[in-house]
Amino acid sequence: MDGAGFVSRIEGQADSRPPRSPALAAAAVAWAAFAALVRFWPDLDDSAAYGDLLALAGLLIALPPAAAFLFNWRWPALRRLGPWLTALPIGLGLWEVVTAKTLWLPRPFFAPPQALLEVYIDDWPKLLDSLVHSLQLLACGYGLGALSGFIVGVSIGWSRAVGYWVHPVLRLIGPLPATAWLPLMFFAMPSSWSAAVCLIALASGFPVAILTWSGVSSVDRSYYDIARTLGANQRFLVLKVAIPAALPHVFVGLFMGLGASFTVLIVAEMMGVKAGLGWYLQWAQGWASYSNMYAALLVMALVFSSLISLLFRLRGRFLAWQKGLVQW
């Protein structure tokens, strides 16, 4: 670093304002360039009516980093995002070039970014409806699975009698992929929706049960000794010693179960349930509207990732006493 840079850094500290971030300038330029590319390089086919709108969106996104750079705003979140904000329009530009501009990736199997924009603008009611259906199904199935897995895990870990009877059953049934039950469930249950709930519960309950069980049985015996000498009864030992001590394991199980529940949710919606994101994917493929498929995939990725973030945040609250938690 040269002398001037050093001095400006000191001065920057004096009014507690960090120096201008070059990444923000790069981000603004990249978004503007992306907008120009979309607007002025003509598409090879005329299918994408939303090119101008995409260019406008690019310009709008370029504004905050440009302003933040010019007026040297603080806004630490935007500063941290600078490099990503630069990489994103470059990636989008490449995507734009290989699809709409050159058709190296041919239609209809590959869709340009503006085609996704078109889907979100024209078909959002159906997408939203599918999302709501998926979330409802997931909430019921995962909630049921997590709760019953937790209860089963605690009982096996705590009671020798329950362990004797339930453990072999769990060992037999647990490793079966939940999707293998699909044909059976769809005719055994009164509706395809309840069948899907059961399948998701099965898929998510197994890891939760196993990890809760292992958590409860790996609790340090001396915790029980301490509590017993202080006058604790069985109820206290389970609720206030075993379960809190097992919680780190339980959350690993909840995480694994959540992943499994996503898989089963989508498969169940593709196979029998006539609603939801999985069904939307299937429907889009049936009509060869691949841009709808990409749009749904993107929604799915965002939603599932947010759900995992939610679980991690919950874990952070419950396990704040632990050191060195992984951030999602």
Add this chain to the structure above:
Amino acid sequence: MVMPIDIAHVSHRLDLAGAPLPVLNDVSLKVAPGEFVALLGPSGCGKSTLLRLVAGLEKPSWGRILADGAEIAGPDPHRVVVFQDPTLFPWRTVAQNIALGPEARGEKAGQREAVAKVVKLVGLSGFEDALPHQLSGGMAQRVALARALINKPRLLILDEPFSKLDSLTRLSMQGELLSLWREAGFTTLLVTHDVEEALVLATKIVVLSARPAQILTVIDNPRAFPRDRSDPELVSLRQRILALLGVTATENSAA
């Protein structure tokens, strides 16, 4: 109020991987109310097992242990144990750890005041909301002591409570334990392998043999408190105990 303990012909064996391991062999000991008894013995001799029996965590294979004249049926908050490791619950704050006993018994009234009182007693003021992983070894053991004292024990059972502390912390905590015992007057059973600790703290020293533990001798140690570690009588007592434990004084001072 204070608890007498009567250990009558107790023998005990542990079940180690299917093979019985005799740990205690016909141990008889009467502890008068308010006494401070130190159990000294080579490591692994079965001292801690004896404490677990007195705490009611296990039942003796043979013989009987009486507390207040009645046979011990199980753990009881009047007989509280402080183990070698503080074993604090890592998900509870210092104050919540200390309140464990009253909470377990459903005693809600006056809990906050009781916690504040013992926190002050063991010198942890200001650390009530700290989590166990933020504490030093000495502080964690103080929390363990406070968690025991809040139950107003009539018998305090200490299983090498200071053995993992650095020597300075150990000295100061020995002093604190002594003044707590002199104020509250509970009966104390202390397992230790530190001869000096036994000499400075205990009114009665029980020397145990190697496993299976037998009582080799019981030494009364009625000197006034506070005791001077270089008191010639204590020094000669120390030689005698070390000889009983099979360590000669020269070997020991060379080490």
